[in-house]
Amino acid sequence: MRVTIYDIAKKAKVGIGTVSRVFNDHPSVSETTRKRVTQVAKRLNYHPHPYARGLARNRTNSILAVIPFFTTFFFVEVLRGVQASLGERDYDLVLYGVNDPEQVSASVKRNALRGRADGVLFFSMKTPKEFLGPNAQRTAMVLVDAHHKNFDSIYVDNVAGAAAATQHLIKLGHRKIGMLSANLESPPARQRLDGFLKAMHENDLEVKPEYVRASTSSTLDGFTKETGAELMKEFLVMGSAAPTALFVSSDVQAAGALQALAQAGVSCPKDMALVGFDDIELASYLQLTTMRQPMYEMGSLAVEMLFGRMNDPNAVPREERFMPELVIRTSCGAARPAQSD
Amino acid sequence: MRVTIYDIAKKAKVGIGTVSRVFNDHPSVSETTRKRVTQVAKRLNYHPHPYARGLARNRTNSILAVIPFFTTFFFVEVLRGVQASLGERDYDLVLYGVNDPEQVSASVKRNALRGRADGVLFFSMKTPKEFLGPNAQRTAMVLVDAHHKNFDSIYVDNVAGAAAATQHLIKLGHRKIGMLSANLESPPARQRLDGFLKAMHENDLEVKPEYVRASTSSTLDGFTKETGAELMKEFLVMGSAAPTALFVSSDVQAAGALQALAQAGVSCPKDMALVGFDDIELASYLQLTTMRQPMYEMGSLAVEMLFGRMNDPNAVPREERFMPELVIRTSCGAARPAQSD
DNA sequence: GTAAATTGTGGAAGCGCTTCCAAGATCCTC
DNA sequence: GAGGATCTTGGAAGCGCTTCCACAATTTAC
Numbered sequence: 160m161r162v163t164i165y166d167i168a169k170k171a172k173v174g175i176g177t178v179s180r181v182f183n184d185h186p187s188v189s190e191t192t193r194k195r196v197t198q199v200a201k202r203l204n205y206h207p208h209p210y211a212r213g214l215a216r217n218r219t220n221s222i223l224a225v226i227p228f229f230t231t232f233f234f235v236e237v238l239r240g241v242q243a244s245l246g247e248r249d250y251d252l253v254l255y256g257v258n259d260p261e262q263v264s265a266s267v268k269r270n271a272l273r274g275r276a277d278g279v280l281f282f283s284m285k286t287p288k289e290f291l292g293p294n295a296q297r298t299a300m301v302l303v304d305a306h307h308k309n310f311d312s313i314y315v316d317n318v319a320g321a322a323a324a325t326q327h328l329i330k331l332g333h334r335k336i337g338m339l340s341a342n343l344e345s346p347p348a349r350q351r352l353d354g355f356l357k358a359m360h361e362n363d364l365e366v367k368p369e370y371v372r373a374s375t376s377s378t379l380d381g382f383t384k385e386t387g388a389e390l391m392k393e394f395l396v397m398g399s400a401a402p403t404a405l406f407v408s409s410d411v412q413a414a415g416a417l418q419a420l421a422q423a424g425v426s427c428p429k430d431m432a433l434v435g436f437d438d439i440e441l442a443s444y445l446q447l448t449t450m451r452q453p454m455y456e457m458g459s460l461a462v463e464m465l466f467g468r469m470n471d472p473n474a475v476p477r478e479e480r481f482m483p484e485l486v487i488r489t490s491c492g493a494a495r496p497a498q499s500d
Numbered sequence: 501m502r503v504t505i506y507d508i509a510k511k512a513k514v515g516i517g518t519v520s521r522v523f524n525d526h527p528s529v530s531e532t533t534r535k536r537v538t539q540v541a542k543r544l545n546y547h548p549h550p551y552a553r554g555l556a557r558n559r560t561n562s563i564l565a566v567i568p569f570f571t572t573f574f575f576v577e578v579l580r581g582v583q584a585s586l587g588e589r590d591y592d593l594v595l596y597g598v599n600d601p602e603q604v605s606a607s608v609k610r611n612a613l614r615g616r617a618d619g620v621l622f623f624s625m626k627t628p629k630e631f632l633g634p635n636a637q638r639t640a641m642v643l644v645d646a647h648h649k650n651f652d653s654i655y656v657d658n659v660a661g662a663a664a665a666t667q668h669l670i671k672l673g674h675r676k677i678g679m680l681s682a683n684l685e686s687p688p689a690r691q692r693l694d695g696f697l698k699a700m701h702e703n704d705l706e707v708k709p710e711y712v713r714a715s716t717s718s719t720l721d722g723f724t725k726e727t728g729a730e731l732m733k734e735f736l737v738m739g740s741a742a743p744t745a746l747f748v749s750s751d752v753q754a755a756g757a758l759q760a761l762a763q764a765g766v767s768c769p770k771d772m773a774l775v776g777f778d779d780i781e782l783a784s785y786l787q788l789t790t791m792r793q794p795m796y797e798m799g800s801l802a803v804e805m806l807f808g809r810m811n812d813p814n815a816v817p818r819e820e821r822f823m824p825e826l827v828i829r830t831s832c833g834a835a836r837p838a839q840s841d
Numbered sequence: 842g843t844a845a846a847t848t849g850t851g852g853a854a855g856c857g858c859t860t861c862c863a864a865g866a867t868c869c870t871c
Numbered sequence: 872g873a874g875g876a877t878c879t880t881g882g883a884a885g886c887g888c889t890t891c892c893a894c895a896a897t898t899t900a901c
Contacts (some may be wrong), residue, residue, distance in 0.1 A: 161615070161886095161887085163886095163887055163888085164887065164888065165887085168851095173850075173851080174850060174851035174852060175851080175852070175887095175888085175889095176850070176851055176852060176853095176889085176890080176891095177849085177850060177851075179888065179889060179890085180849095180850090180889090180890095182888095183889080187848065187849060187850085188849070188850085189848080189849060189850090192849080192850085206615070207887080207888070208555070208615050208886085208887050208888070209615060209616050210551045210554040210555045210560060210615070210886090210887080210888090211555050211856090211886070211887030211888040211889090212887080212888055212889075213551040213856090213888090214549070214551045214552050214555055214855095214856045214857065214858085214886090214887080214888070214889095215855080215856055215887075215888040215889040215890080216856085216888080216889060216890095217856070217889095219551060221594070228576060228579070228580050234576060235569060235575055235576060238569070238595070238597060239569050239597060239599070242595075242596075242597050251594050251596075251616065252594065252595050252596070253562070253592050253593065253594055253595070254579070254583075254593050254594070254595040255583075255592075255593070256579060256580060256583050258580070274502070274547070274549050274550060274551065275550050275592065384785070414785050418785075440782070441781070441782055441785055444725070444755050444759075444782055444785070444786065445785065502856095502857085504856095504857055504858085505857065505858065506857085509881090514880075514881080515880060515881035515882060516857095516858085516859095516881080516882070517859085517860080517861090517880070517881055517882060518879085518880060518881075520858065520859060520860085521859095521860095521879095521880090523858095524859080528878065528879060528880085529879075529880085530878080530879065530880090533879080533880085548857080548858070549856085549857050549858065551856090551857080551858090552856070552857030552858040552859090552886090553857080553858055553859075554858090554886090555856090555857080555858070555859090555885095555886045555887065555888085556857080556858040556859040556860080556885080556886055557858080557859060557860095557886085558859095558886070
């Protein structure tokens with residue numbers, strides 16, 4: 160049988176209220192009683208029942224994270240940040256991984272709405288309609304790697320990041336710079352293109368239309384290895400008219416592009432320099448220069464913001480923008496210290 | 501205010517018991533009442549409170565997964581499998597990622613013992629002492645990628661897998677085959693070495709002592725990129741006396757080894773063939789031939805087994821061994837259809 | 842010394858559900 | 872048509888906790 164507050168109360172010869180107060184660090188318990196209760200509790204190996212507690216307090220002490228599974232590395236890093244923040248607060252993490260955005264609504268129904276969690280973290284996805292509109296949910300929620308004016312959100316500055324990546328290539332002396340992009344219907348892809356164009360214009364560099372190639376694939380908005388390889392091949396057939404450097408809208412695509420290059424016998428930094436975006440784990444193995452997204456930090460901040468929202472449901476939506484950081488490896492051709500990474 | 505069973509009962513002009521029965525698919529509710537209740541519930545947007553339900557039923561409808569964060573890809577794949585199985589049963593997943601095994605005990609205390617979950621899935625870690633001994637926990641538990649005689653467990657046949665990998669190299673004509681191993685204190689590393697030796701002996705091939713090099717690192721038991729690179733360098737200084745092929749105890753190490761090879765200007769399949777183990781995401785990018793662990797399947801089966809255990813706490817411990825599967829890419833030098841993977 | 846504030850404590854009520862028991866309706870069976 | 876079996880149903884009790892109110896025991900102020 161489970162040890163309850165009543166067992167403790169009886170053995171310690173106090174009332175149940177006192178036991179409860181001890182376990183909630185309520186100030187008005189004398190030192191002696193507190194000690195007695197604590198000892199009895201330890202002896203009986205008592206642990207408060209989280210569900211009973213949740214029911215009585217009307218909160219669950221857990222939050223729900225809805226994350227797309229396909230963002231593998233992002234996923235894990237961000238989760239580490241989330242959990243670090245959560246652990247400090249004695250909150251638990253309920254995870255709902257979705258394979259495609261269609262599943263989101265089901266998840267929202269099954270969990271948040273049903274009072275499973277005190278707050279929801281939404282990752283890399285469009286805000287589901289359940290949360291919009293007048294009679295929408297009022298669960299605390301923070302969007303990560305996504306944005307909507309009605310909600311707290313955390314995201315990376317794609318425009319500035321892409322501009323920085325491009326700037327780096329320019330600084331290395333490249334003039335014929337192209338961009339290998341994902342599907343431009345996706346906002347991040349669009350923003351990264353904007354950043355690229357911005358940097359090019361600011362440096363008075365021409366951007367030939369054929370130097371910008373975007374995927375039209377709808378699987379994962381074209382953020383795949385396959386589109387990277389395909390588009391790279393298109394660049395390669397241009398021969399000497401091809402750009403000497405490319406900004407690639409994601410590391411995953413850059414990986415595909417690198418494969419296409421290797422297959423064609425084109426040397427990577429020498430004949431074609433590459434800069435990616437995201438700094439997924441793979442990037443370090445491929446020695447890919449890229450823009451690092453501070454994923455751990457974003458996860459951690461997301462939790463902070465969620466608690467802020469839970470404490471003050473009516474605050475104005477807060478936005479936090481992270482600046483991606485240039486990680487120089489060898490794929491851009493920049494000289495760098497010979498050490499592994 | 502939250503909509504409760506009482507609101508529904510009142511509006512539908514039935515008793516609360518009936519409402520509850522409707523939501524639990526209890527057979528003894530007439531079709532008409534059922535319909536009426538369902539309609540009212542939908543109209544009021546009622547959802548049963550999971551914690552109240554959990555308290556009354558004495559179960560949580562959620563399970564806890566304790567997974568080491570550092571197994572990135574494994575982590576995500578296995579989680580997908582877990583979730584797929586869980587979703588079918590209307591169970592939720594509480595995640596506890598640990599950065600190092602020391603944290604495990606804390607997690608166990610905070611969660612399982614406190615009745616947070618109906619069962620626990622333990623991944624890739626030594627069984628914590630809280631679960632052993634006479635007055636141990638009696639929470640349902642399944643070990644994945646780990647083993648202990650007292651518990652249900654799921655793991656991969658490291659010996660057979662390693663033997664298959666080695667066999668593959670032998671079949672490709674290699675005779676001077678070595679092994680690049682992780683720290684042999686780790687059981688998986690040990691088992692993979694055993695498999696390697698077994699295959700060699702069965703084929704009457706000599707294994708020179710200097711052809712087996714194991715890491716002594718304690719960080720992650722030597723399953724790191726760094727040890728892969730270091731040990732590969734040791735092989736390279738052997739010059740023409742070096743093996744022509746290596747079985748590497750993990751893909752992560754193989755990635756490091758590949759880097760060392762590239763740095764030394766040694767061509768991978770041609771001068772040194774490699775077969776790894778795990779088939780992490782990276783492997784496909786690196787075109788690494790490797791032994792695939794069926795991670796999704798293991799996650800999914802883990803849930804099945806956990807439910808089995810929950811239903812029958814006294815069944816004898818069940819063990820399921822998965823056979824890793826050879827995934828042929830280019831690092832082993834085997835001819836293969838020219839298609840990307 | 843008394844009145845008033847302070848401190849510590851017990852336990853009833855209530856969180857939203859499930860489940861069991863009692864009982865009213867309806868249906869058979871002979 | 873009576874007695875029994877079968878369906879449905881209502882609602883009290885109970886899951887393990889928090890919290891509020893009442894009150895006793897001190898302490899403080901005058």
